[in-house]
Amino acid sequence: MTLTIGKLSKTTGVNVETIRYYERIGLLTPAVRTESGYRTFGEREAERLRFVKRGRELGFSLEEIRTLVELADQPGQPCAEVDRLAEGHLAEVRQRIADLRRLEAELERLVGCTESSVRECRIVEALSGGR
Amino acid sequence: MTLTIGKLSKTTGVNVETIRYYERIGLLTPAVRTESGYRTFGEREAERLRFVKRGRELGFSLEEIRTLVELADQPGQPCAEVDRLAEGHLAEVRQRIADLRRLEAELERLVGCTESSVRECRIVEALSGGR
DNA sequence: CTTGACCCTGTAGTCGCTACAGGGTTTAGC
DNA sequence: GCTAAACCCTGTAGCGACTACAGGGTCAAG
Structure with missing residues (x-):
């Protein structure tokens, strides 16, 4: 169940260049690449991107979302x-x-x-x- | 009654670099210069800058303000x-x-x-x- | 085997400023 | 008269959150 960046874009509603941009600024972890250099994404990555998207829809800045993502990754924390x-x-x-x-x-x-x-x-x- | 850019900035409340920026993008007409290259401004220029500032305070974009300035200069038009x-x-x-x-x-x-x-x-x- | 759709990187543009760096000029105080 | 501070100049780069190329490589359908 791996996706190309175009498919990921379609299923999440996030622009292809925006996804690359998010990776570039370190908001998404660098995508795994195929031999020819194409990015591939799994369900985990799609989930994370949707998280970012919902954060944006709620008006959070990318910096705030970066923090939220980190916090969400530590479910034991208060x-x-x-x-x-x-x-x-x-x-x-x-x-x-x-x-x-x-x-x-x-x-x-x-x-x-x-x-x-x-x-x-x-x-x-x-x-x-x-x- | 000519002003330096610093004085103009103080009397209008518009930042010095912002004034220069407005001139650069053609929102203000190029200022008259002294021999040494300093900009000088008169009451007309101060008025115009205040016009721009009020437009910004009302949330107009600089493009919109550019149009408004042009319109304001043609008092006979509807x-x-x-x-x-x-x-x-x-x-x-x-x-x-x-x-x-x-x-x-x-x-x-x-x-x-x-x-x-x-x-x-x-x-x-x-x-x-x-x- | 070609054509078109996809993917890549890197760079530049958007808006409305703001912040330097690296210089020149003016002014106030001594 | 001199010096130091305060001002002025240009040009460039940065912000946030993308978006839009240019100039290439790759893949899939017919």
Whole structure:
């Protein structure tokens, strides 16, 4: 049950070059190669890649995922550090949401300008320093 | 009332290297130079830089700002395009908020794991493919 | 046996800066 | 007048997380 990089890409939904990139930065262990130099992957590798992918989908950085992967490889350890990491990340996400909401409110105030000329446009005015 | 790049940086709150960067990519017109090659800026240039800065604070990309600057320079034109740009941007901001909210909800479900070991940790489990 | 689909490496591009290195210039204090 | 600090210059490289080539080698179907 070994896969080429193309097959692995299909089954995981991760781009071929992204997989190579992950290997290059050491997030995936160097793949076993065929005689001709092609990478081969087994179920273990596919699992790990899916782990990384889900981490990305949850918005973790690759550095955070690197830590999470290491932690996940030590099932006997307490999960406090995992939880701390996730909480920190959640806090960041909330901060980003708050920032974007402020932006949203300000943009809402500006759009829908029906002035006939840029001279009177309240968007341009706001950008130019008017309030 | 001419300013050096350092003074301009202080009065606008934009980093010196960022100002140079904006000039390099053509977002600011090339600054007038002194004999010894130092950039000098007047009120016009300061205004324009503040325009760019406010655009960034509203989350516009530099490309969008480039367009906005050009539009703002043609006060006779209708402001429909400005408005269209701002609305498109608002839609993007809303999309990003929606995405982050989904993330937030998922992370909320996961954090606060008090298991004693990584083996049982629901965060690791979620990343490993469990739900 | 050819053709097309796949694989390889290495490098450069994206965005919006930021941080040097290695120089030249100006200014403030003595 | 001199020196040292503070400023300015260019050019290049780095960040994160990919993506997109170029220029080659390999494999499988018909």
